Each structure stands twice: as structure tokens, then as C-alpha cells.
Amino acid sequence: MRRLRAFLLDHGLDAVLVCLATGAALTLTTRPTSTDDVAGVLHAVAVIVMILALTLRRRAPFVIPAGAWLSSAVLSLVDGSLIVGQASLSIVGMISAVLLGDLRDRSQARAGLAVVVASAATVAYQDPTHTPGDLFFIPGLFAAGWLVGFALHARTEQTQAAEERADRAELQRRNEARVAVAEERARIARELHDVVAHAVSVMVLQVGALRHRLPLEDSTSREALRNVEEAGREALTEMRRLLDAMRHEGEPLDLAPQPGLGEIVALLASVRAAGLDTDLHVHGEAVDLPPGLAVSAYRITQEGLTNVIKHAHTHYAEVHLRYSTDGLELEVRDNGDGPAATDGLGHGLVGIRERVALYGGSMTAGARETGGFALRARLPLGPG
Structure with a gap:
């Protein structure tokens, strides 16, 4: 069905024109005429060529439909009864009028209207049986066809x-998502x-202390430990340079230590001060987390609560921490009436998704069956 639809959109009108040309040929070759047979054949050929020329309309969108109308006017001057009274030629005239109205170039479209009206008036006037009303009705009819195309x-x-606006919006959304x-x-x-700098600093200090204790x-x-100590200091220097390269111009230094789950209580206190009543539920026995994973767990919780404040339209939320032997599961849920999945730009979950992927975890976010919204993230604690 999809291929058939595409074929009809591309070639459906061409098939109609071929049928109309065939019908016109049969009509003209069998009509009684006062002229000789050679002239009748020439007239039939001229009409068929005029109709089939419309199949080339894509190459000359203005010339072909306008030429069809001008050819009709010329043929009516040769034989006044040749064009009128044939349904197939009336349909071709209407198709040509619509095509002229549908032109991209508005000046050509207006010129096409003049061609249609003038040619239709000529054909009507050359009809031996025309009435005064035909001189207005027939041009007006095809002018209406032009208006349809317009x-x-x-x-x-x-x-x-x-x-185009939707494509630009989608492109902008993708660019914003990448940023x-x-x-x-x-x-x-x-x-x-x-986190890494702290660990390397501890290693350097311990190596230095051990080197001074050796006889x-x-x-x-002592020389081997000195080399390790110097390599650690060089690594810290390069890491500071890398950090400076990643910092935006004018961005101040962050001198505060990185937070972990130990700062969850302080985070909830600040959230309550912002007007969101939040309860913390800890399930299972708490375990010591790697520093990097602890920072990510804190940030995930922080982002989830921020989204609740911005979008959930509620005054209550819950934070659940579930410890197990192989992972930590975080859940931030509310009983609001709006999704809390975005930050207004559609990127509210970007940070959470990146952090979860960094540690090979998983996350889900969506509406709850009982109402509200729930964000769940699982961070594995295994060697991976």
C-alpha cells in the first residue's frame, strides 16, 4: 500500500492525462467534421500532443500548462467547435488552471491567471453555439480552478x-542535548x-613517609620510592592542568569537598527549606561506597529532588536508599500531578543517565500507577 500510494502521488496525474488523451483521440477521430480527413487527423494529433505535454509539467511548470491553454485558443480559432463540448478537454483545461495557480513563483501564477481567462474567453467566443453568458461563465469557471491551485x-x-520549523526545533533539541x-x-x-587527586595525594604522602623511614x-x-613520589606529583600537576582546560572561562574554582551520601541529610534540609517536605528511608545495612560512586549517588538524588520542585506541583517527596550486597538503588518519588522528567529544556535526566552509565548501572523514570512520578537508579557495587 505504501508503494502504491507513492506511485499514485508521483504518476497518478500522468496516468489520468494518458486516459484523457486516449478519450480525446477517440472522440476527435470519430466526430463528424466539415473539413477533410487530413485536417481532422492533424487536429486530433495537435490535441493529443497538447494533453500529453502536461506530463512534462515538472520540467517547465509555467510554460507547459500555459501552452496548453494557448494551444486551445489557437485551435479554437481554426475550428470553433473543436475544443468545446468535449469533457476530456474541459478536464485538461481545469488541470492546467490548477497547475498555474499552484506555481511557486507568484508573478508567474498571476500571469497564468491572465492566460487562463483570456484563452477560455477565446474558446467560448469561437464556439458557434455560444451565448453571452458563456463569455463570463466559462472563464469564471476555470478562474475558480486557478484559485483552487492558488x-x-x-x-x-x-x-x-x-x-521546517519542526526540523529546526528537532535539530536544536539534539544540539542542546549534545551540549x-x-x-x-x-x-x-x-x-x-x-576523588582521584585525593587518592593520589594520599599515595604520594605515604610513599614519601615510607621513603624517609628507610635506612x-x-x-x-629509596631511589625507587623517590621515583614513585615524583611520578605521583607530576600526575597531580597534569590533572590540575586538565581540570583547568575543562573549566569554562571565568568559572570560579570549586574549593568545597565533593559531597557523598553522608550529606544527604543536609540536602534534604535545604529541600525542606525550599518548601518541599521530604522523608528519607534507608533499607538494608549501609556500606562504604567508593568516593566517585558516592558523589554520583548524591548528585542523582539532588537532581531528582530538583525536578520534583520544578515540575511535580507537590509539597511532598520521598527518598529511598536500598543497600544490597551487589548494588545501591536510589529512588526519588512524589505524589504530584506533573512529570518531573525534564528541566524545561528536556535534559533533566541527562546527568543522571550519564552518571548511571559511567558505573554500568540502570535507571527508569516514569509515572507511578498510584499517581505522581518516580525516578529509580541502580548503581552496582561489584568489581566492574
Whole structure:
């Protein structure tokens, strides 16, 4: 069905024109005429060529339909009864009028209207049986066809403009999503820098302390530890340079330590101060989390509560922390009446998704069956 529809859209009118040309040929070759047979055949050929020329309308959108009308006027001057009274030629005339009204170039479309009206008036006047009313009715009829084409073109332009706006909006949304992902990854990298830098600093200090405890005669071990200590300091220097490269111009240094789940209570206190009554539920026995994972767990909870404040239209939310032997599950849920999945730009879950993917976890977000919205994220605690 899809292929048939595409074929009809592309070639349906061409098939109609071929049928009309065949009908006109049969009518003209069998009609009684006062002229000789050669002239009748020439007239029939001229009409058939005029009709079939419309199949080339895409190559010359103005010349072909306008030429069909001008040819009709010329043929009516040769034989006044050749054009009138044939349904197939009336349909061809209407198709040509609609095509002229549907032209992209508005000046050509207006010129096409003049061609249609003048040619239709000529054909009507050359009809031996015409009445005074035909001189107004027939041009007006085909002018109405031109107006139909004109209206169709305006509607098509509106549709195309709407599609272009939708495409631009989609492109902008994708670009904003990519920017949001890049910014969130940079933020995660800066947070992990602090975690790694702290660990490397501890290692450097312990190596230095161990080197000073070694006896002076153990020069080989002292030199090896000195090399490790220097390599650690060089690594810290390069990490600071990398952090400066990721920081936006003019962005201040973040001197506060990175938060973890130990700061959840303080986070909930600030949320309550903002007007959102929040309860914390801890399930299972709490375990020590790796520093990077603890920071991500805090940020996920923070983002979930921020979305509740912005979008859920409620004054109550719950935070659930579920500890197990192989993972930590976070859940932020509310009883509001609006989804809390976005931040207004459609990127409210970008940071959560990036953080969860960083640790090979999983997340779900959606409406609850009992009402409200729930955000769930699971962070594995295994070696992976």
C-alpha cells in the first residue's frame, strides 16, 4: 500500500492525462467534421500532443500548462467547435488552471491567471453555439480552478514551513542535548578529578613517609620510592592542568569537598527549606561506597529532588536508599500531578543517565500507577 500510494502521488496525474488523451483521440477521430480527413487527423494529433505535454509539467511548470491553454485558443480559432463540448478537454483545461495557480513563483501564477481567462474567453467566443453568458461563465469557471491551485499552494507552503520549523526545533533539541551531555560529562570529570587527586595525594604522602623511614644505606629502595613520589606529583600537576582546560572561562574554582551520601541529610534540609517536605528511608545495612560512586549517588538524588520542585506541583517527596550486597538503588518519588522528567529544556535526566552509565548501572523514570512520578537508579557495587 505504501508503494502504491507513492506511485499514485508521483504518476497518478500522468496516468489520468494518458486516459484523457486516449478519450480525446477517440472522440476527435470519430466526430463528424466539415473539413477533410487530413485536417481532422492533424487536429486530433495537435490535441493529443497538447494533453500529453502536461506530463512534462515538472520540467517547465509555467510554460507547459500555459501552452496548453494557448494551444486551445489557437485551435479554437481554426475550428470553433473543436475544443468545446468535449469533457476530456474541459478536464485538461481545469488541470492546467490548477497547475498555474499552484506555481511557486507568484508573478508567474498571476500571469497564468491572465492566460487562463483570456484563452477560455477565446474558446467560448469561437464556439458557434455560444451565448453571452458563456463569455463570463466559462472563464469564471476555470478562474475558480486557478484559485483552487492558488489556495493549495498556500496550504502547501504553510505545511512546508511548519515542517521546517519542526526540523529546526528537532535539530536544536539534539544540539542542546549534545551540549548538555558534554557539560554533564565535564562536570562528572571534574568531580572524579577531586576523588582521584585525593587518592593520589594520599599515595604520594605515604610513599614519601615510607621513603624517609628507610635506612640511608638502602639507596636502591629509596631511589625507587623517590621515583614513585615524583611520578605521583607530576600526575597531580597534569590533572590540575586538565581540570583547568575543562573549566569554562571565568568559572570560579570549586574549593568545597565533593559531597557523598553522608550529606544527604543536609540536602534534604535545604529541600525542606525550599518548601518541599521530604522523608528519607534507608533499607538494608549501609556500606562504604567508593568516593566517585558516592558523589554520583548524591548528585542523582539532588537532581531528582530538583525536578520534583520544578515540575511535580507537590509539597511532598520521598527518598529511598536500598543497600544490597551487589548494588545501591536510589529512588526519588512524589505524589504530584506533573512529570518531573525534564528541566524545561528536556535534559533533566541527562546527568543522571550519564552518571548511571559511567558505573554500568540502570535507571527508569516514569509515572507511578498510584499517581505522581518516580525516578529509580541502580548503581552496582561489584568489581566492574
